[in-house]
Amino acid sequence: MKKLIIGIMLLVVLFQVVYSEAAFAEVEYSQELFESLAVNKNKVPHIEIPDYKRIELENGLIVYLVEDHQLPIIEIKGYINGGRRQETKELAGISSFMVEMMNTGTKHFNEKEMANYKDINGIDFAFGVSNDYLSFAGSALSTDTDELISLMAEMLEEPKFNANHFTRVKQELYRGLVQAKTQESSLLDMYFYKNIYKNHPYSFDDDIDLNIAALSNITPERLESFYDKNISPANTIFAIVGDLDTKQMEQMLYNYFNQWGMIEEDKEQESTENKQLKDKESEVKSQEEAKEKSKYQDIEVEIKKPIVEIDRENYGKIILVNKPDATQAKIKMGYNFFDNSFKDRIDFTMANIVYGGGDFESRLMNKLRTEKGFVYGIAANDQYNELGGAYYISTEVKPENTYQAIEGIKEEMSLIKNGEKKIKEDELFKIINLYNAFFPKSYKSKLSVINRVIRDVELQGRDIDYINKVIEEYNQLSASKAQEVFAEYSYPQRFLTVIVGRKEEILPQFEEQEVDIEVVEIN
């Protein structure tokens, strides 16, 4: 019996020793270990479209409602079709001025009152400007839902452009523009986009000189007129997501928005009636039906479609903006590119990530950072708009490396284009694998999914499930197809190159190579 106990004890001790050794044994690191741990192919994700209710009010306003009760919060994301492309040269920058005024006061709230209302109720709400639409976003705790929705309605429907702070806002915008001429990023974008988009409204926002000149033309009356012509319930759409009750929210929206755009006498009549929502079938009307309603003013907005004219004079052109205090050269090089309807967009985007996606593994990062130590970061971007886009590469280098960096960027593009360094299956696999892992993260919240849905469906006229079609399409992409589209749509000879930096350090490099370069001196 004693022997048995000793035997058991020995076994226990032995087991503990072995177990302890296993737990604390030094891991032997090797290529084999890491390679064995790195085998992985992610599942092709599917993005679930959350349950939503789409409401269209009689005035054409479209709202998507999504309930999400995980946190006691409410979030709004919205768009007003049109944007910067509605501007004229004489009034360049008017969209930004208009939203600045809309963000800071209304007919019933002066600047101080609005700031106080937002702060007291913990509300964030603001408009922004893009090339093809105005956008807005808001948030609050769900206990302040009514305050948020009523403020949004007030800001959308009742702006005041002749407010006391008009002159101050104008002065602030002017000082901001003047200051922008001392900033390397602003200078870079100004000379890049005003050459790429020439006189098209897409160039206006970055053209500091044009904005300064146009600022004097902007008056409260012109802001009002621009607002009247461009902001209407018929071209506005937004989503409300969060801790809400759909039925109650519908009622609230009806109360706050149904009179937007209504003729005054109809408003008065409507106000005397019971505002309760009518039968669901009658309340949700098609846009066509809404348009026919005579009680609304002329709420249709004419969306302009000016053509982007491509200037071939830009091909191969180099502009050096002299900034005497710069200790680096900031570079942006690119050319005109496709609009939103580009048929090979998804394939090209994936192929472009191999070339210059911005991560550590891209061809450009490998060449210019990992091999040469020239750059901290470098990225190639494809940027699309409704009427035309741009493709560009941006980076910063030590001034004496400017010429070599630019040549390196072109060389890497050419190596893919001419097939000397074709896009490989494993390079593409890594990107597709990464996208498959991170797509669900990008669309983790219901707000992000529904935001995508309203952009796809309402702004771009795509299917509701377009996001899943994107996933399907990039998963079907082969390296040979990626190679083919990159080769077809990359143009190293077309680069317009803008450099902001010290002329004394940069110019000689180009002169030595007998390369023509236009030097711009900033006033």
Next chain:
Amino acid sequence: MRKFFKILLLSLLLILFGVSSIYAQQLNQKELFIPKLDYSHFKLDNGLEIYVFEDHKIPLAKFSIWYKVGSIDEPEGISGISHLLEHTMFLGTESLAKDQVHQLIKSVGGSNNAGTYYDYTTYYEEIPSAKLELAMAIEADRMRNLKVNPEEFYREREVVKQERRMRVENNIFSSSLEEIQAEAFKESPLHHQVIGWMEDINNITVEDIRDYYTRYYAPNNGVMVVSGDVDPQEVHTLAQKYYGSYQPQEIKRLEAIEPEQKSERIIKLKKMTQVPIIAMLYKIPKGDHPDMVAINALLDILVNNSTSRVKTELQQKKRMILEAGGFTVGLRKPGYALLYTVPMSEGIVYDVRYDFDQELEKLIEQGIKENELKIVKKRVLKDLIFSQKDISSAADTVATSVVRYNDPTLYQKNIQRLKNLTTKDIIRVAQKYFVRDNRTIGYILPKN
């Protein structure tokens, strides 16, 4: 178009990287709840702390290792070494080739990066949760087995020098802050920025890097934080497997104490700018000091909120300034609060500074309205609830508290402090810290 101000704000956000502001609780609200922040905690025998935050919504995990070392640990002459070491950590180990960390992580469909701040350095991998062990193995390997190839090291040093040009030298505000901070902190390593002086970066050698690495990269000087679709027990088992055999070591830190400032310091900086900027730096205590909640509330009431005293009076009423704001840098050592404003023109710079001071004095003498305090509490409450949309940001908040103060419950303490905060507390900290003798002013003025 407010490009410049957006850039200025962006600069400030970059400066604030790592500084969190979660400290609030439900305060007299209508049926509002704050979801509890839940996590598991383990500690290995060698001192490595492990925090796990579960979130099973999507099959992703974020693995991070935080080292208690940053630029405030750097001696004179090798400023920027913490950050340069962070870059060097990607150049390979005895088993891994240069940049193979990126390749491995990307091969599984993950992403990775690292960051250095005044008082910590962090490395992270965001990976499909099934690949947690890969991240664990990579970080364990480079905690102990870094290989520094001189040729690669000197090439990477050039990358860091370019990063300095990009982040600091060619940004008016960042380059000015570097000089203002150097004037304010004469003896402590807050004298320099995280990225270090260019001359020092140039002088850092392979030997310096090896010594620094050996000195600070140890399990008992690190904190592991894992969030996402993970099982805490599995994290513990893997941590034991990969880190369990590592021995703890004594961490000897630089002891540099900043002497008490006796009088106001002023510097004028001539920059290529059209608008002047006034930056006022006040020294404040360590980030876990009970006064920090009141200090942050003071900044909101004085200068940050849309309804703040300075914005209402100097921007909206008197039209003297274009912008104003303030933030705190709370660290494991005494840090600073920076208040800034952008006067409309150079000609009124000193009037603006005077009027700014007057607003602070009025606040002290005439008191704070209950409404102003209510706004602060509301804002913090909202931020706290919204921050819970993303578990990894909540995890980072706990991580910074542990790395800095060895206190994962700091955010809870701060919720309580905020709940108890009174207008008198705010006035008290204004009188204690926001005095001229504790201030360094930088006037950033147009060169021409």
